[in-house]
Amino acid sequence: MIELHYWPTPNGKKVSILLEEAGIPYQVVYCNIGMGDQFDEAFLGISPNNRMPAIVDTEPADGGAPLSVFESGACMMYLADKAGAFAGSNPREYWDVCQWLMWQMANQGPKMGERGHFARLKDREGDQSYALTRFMDETHRLYGVMNNRLYDRRYLAGDHYSIADMACYPWAAYYEQAGIDLDEFKYCKRWFEELSERPALQRGMAVGEEQSQDYSQLSEEDIARLKAMLYNQRARPAPEGGLL
Template sequence: MIDLYYAATPNGLKLTMFLEEAGLAYRRIAVDIGAGEQYAADFLRISPNNKIPALVDHAPADGGAPLSLFESGAMLLYLADKSGFGLPPAERLRERAEVLQWLVWQVAGLGPMAGQIGHFNVYAPETVPYAIERYTRETARLYGVLDRQLAGRDFIAGAFSIADIACYPWIVPHQAHGQALAAFPNVRRWFAAMRARPATVRAYTGVADVYARSERALSEQARAVLFGGRNS
């Protein structure tokens, strides 16, 4: 059994998508990040960066004590190796490398840039034109990179993989990112196919759009917790 510490953010949804796709048994444990539950001592022992998602695998492959992990990319790699799903084995060197580079591209590029424009478009207490232009433009560039990669292929690395799982939740809020999928036809085609997968439907059932709220819907306490840069 895997305990998944979760909130319905793009990074949290990566993990529910993977677990549903792979058919691994898991328990979803909600973490109220607006209330500051990510700073609780018990959670920090699992996720020292005080972010969700995090997981505890109670049956690791080495047969040892429960294993905890934080960082969504690391968790996808771990679970893919554990289950044999979504990542070619080491002996398929080139196929595995293709998946890994796109996973890292999402973690290092698409997620951070899309997250910034989502913040400035939806949550910032004031309009900051330079930030909006900067991050809209960079996010558009990244959508373009993904669009070119998807030309002539169904999935990002050829076959369905954790690269697709990592990227999809960051394309879901494309409107909040200031992006129109009509401008990226290959991404739009891939996005529709990903959205229709039964595991995606299960992962997103009952999930609210975290970017649908305006900053005015947040209490001052929640804003301080989410965006205040708390260190402990």
């Protein structure tokens, strides 16, 4: 059984899509990042970067103790390996999948994430115009990278649907919020529309949709504290007595 430590965001949905596509049994453990669950010691033991998603395989292939993996891309590589699917069937295909998965992890996710972050701050905290322009331009550029890649390929890694597509889809789905006109990127649009029809992908995208961030019962102070926790994170001190 796979425990999926999860909140319904694009990074979380990459992994729920794959679990649905591969038909791997899993149990969702909600990690409410708006309430600070990502800082629980038990969760930090699984995901030391205080970010979800993460997985725990309670029955790893070596028969040993439960095995945990953090970072959505690493979770996807682990699960694709476990399923024996969605990562190509020869070394060339495998490395195409890896490149596009790494592209997603290093570019599409972080840049679109920062765009969203500065857009949310826009009306509240000073002049965000440079940051907004920077990350909106990057977002536009990155849709262009996908569009060019998909010009003569059905999927990002070639003619086979892979974890690279599953990683990019939930972020690509944010095109309206990101101010992107998908008609400008017609090969990307073709890919997006084809994937949107897949029942397993739809199930993966829907996981946890009923969860919500309800701040209505909280005081102004608590809301300010939670926002600071999300937006002003600095290093947590390491324990004393370690290797020097």
